[in-house]
Amino acid sequence: MDVSDAVDQLFSGVLPERIDELLELWGQQEDRVRLLDTPRFLLQQKWGTIQVSELALRQLWLAGYAAWRAIDAYNLPLTLFPLKEFDPEAWSLSPTHAAKEAAFDRLFDKIIEIGEHGRVEGFAWPAEAPFPQDGLKLSNPEMKGTFDLVCMAGAYVFAHEIRHSLFERGDVTPADEMDEERACDAWALSLMLDQAEQYAVANGWPPEIVRSKRILGIIIAQLTVTTLTPRELWDHSTDHPPVSERLRSVLAAATEPTPYWFWITVTSMLLAFARRTGVKIDQASVSQSFRDFAFHICDQLKSRRS
Incomplete structure (x- = not known):
């Protein structure tokens, strides 16, 4: 099915200035x-066409709403307790916090479950997320x-594939496949952010708000990739950069x-996804700020054998 017009509408809503x-x-x-x-996650550019599966779009959607549940779970304890006292196991002793973590876990597990199910039909949709329609x-x-952030995540992943398409059409393509992936990430990031400030000012909005929301959407896209990439390939892929490198960029x-809420929001998202993928985050005391801690979490997203 041709969905080119729908993707154009997505870009018009997310990036009207571009x-x-x-x-x-x-x-x-x-x-x-x-x-x-296609009964699997599919998002690729091939033969001049971006190919995407309904399954991939649903997984991106679920990851966005899982990110919202992550923020709901971790913003409060991160606010209440100094980073030097970082102790997520102690937080889980609170029934309220444990319930919020469980809500995130259910949505995270659904990202994996729908992939294993292999189709949209017959999949038990989680109560914690609205239907995409x-x-x-x-x-x-x-x-x-959250819907707005998911749209931004979608625009970013399609922009990445558009850059592959432009390379295929005749732009000078990097010789190395991994360098092409880096170039596509950088181009998509540039498309999303380079004119965000001018767009915000022209519409009377705080530039830092517009830019920060777009970055949150891009983080959701990268966390989706991280979730769906087998952990043994997180930094040992032959054709994609390490997931930590992509997130760090x-x-x-x-x-x-940045808005006062930005880095604690990013930290909450990273912390929840890292925990559920089996990464033990430690040494929070070395972080002097939520920004530092976000980078610290990112750097610990390594393959088990590293």
Whole structure:
């Protein structure tokens, strides 16, 4: 199924300041993006077309709402307790916190479960997340805010694939496959952020808010990739950079000023996904700020054999 127009609409909503430029580069012809009925995560550029599975879109959606549950679970204890007293096992003794962690865990597990199920039909949708088709109808501000971030995550992953397409069409392509992946990440990040400040100012919004929200969306995209990548390949892939490197490049794009809530929100997301993927985060005392701690968590996302 050709979904090129739907992806154009996605970019128009997320990156209205770049849509004309993007369509000039990428074109407006049919079959730029095709939705394929494939029983696995599929998002790739091949033969001039971006191919995506419904399963991949659902997993990205679930990861976004899992990220929201992560923020709900970890923002409060991170606020209440100094980083030098970082002790997530003690936090879990609180029934309230344990319940919030369990809500995150259920959504995280659904990301994996739908992949193992292999299709959208017959999948038991979790109560903690709305259905994707209800996105534009959401009235709950937290659910709606998460929907916006998921859209930003989607725009980023499609932008990454568009850069592959432009390489295929004749741009000078890096000789190494991993360098091409890095170039696509960098191009997508640039597309999302380079004109965000001018767009915000033109519309009377604080630039740091617009930029920070887009970065959160990109982090959700990278956390989805991390979740779906077998841990033994996190830093031993032959064709993709280490997951920690890819996340670190996004964190580094968060230049100051940032909103007061930004780094604690990022830390909450990283902390929850790291815990559920089996990464034990320690030595929080070396971190002097939530920004430092976010980078510290990122750097510990390593393959088990490292």
